Amino acid sequence: MTNVQMKESVRVFRFIIVGTSNALIVALAVWILMDLFHVNYILSNLVGYIAALVNNFFWSKYWVFASKGNIRFKEIVLFLVAFGCAYLTQFIFLVLMVECFHQDEYLSQFLGLFLYGLVNFLMNKFLTFPDKP
DSSP states (O other), rough: OHHHHHHHHHHHHHHHHHHHHHHHHHHHHHHIIIIIOOOOOHHHHHHHHHHHHHHHHIIIIIIIIISSSOHHHHHHHHHHHHHHHHHHHHHHHHHHHIISSSOHHHHHHHHHHHHHHHHHHHHHIIIOOOOOO
16 A cells, blocks of 8 residues: 555545544434424534534544644635535435435435535545645
8 A cells, every 4th residue: 555545544534533523413413403302304404514514624624634734714615615515415315315205304314424424525635625746
């Protein structure tokens, strides 16, 4: 395994750890809102993802992608763009699963996490925190 492959493997592993913590934040928020407060699944989904957003930014910047230096406005904007694209992708998936395919709201939320993670990782790797040559 080359040094580049090893670096990428570590990055993916770290992303999985951060993604798992984000998934737990989303799942807990969704469960609390839907089960305890009977909030609609769509609003619960939005609140859960926003709750995980700040956690995701700091861990992604400093640990997953090891971006050096202070937080820059450009990184925040690009991170929000990546979040928006990833969130929109999973949101469309969620609504299609629940409304069109009549799948369970909790299962659809869970499956959407994986789609969100994939889009989020790729956008942040290539857009927000690209490797510098």
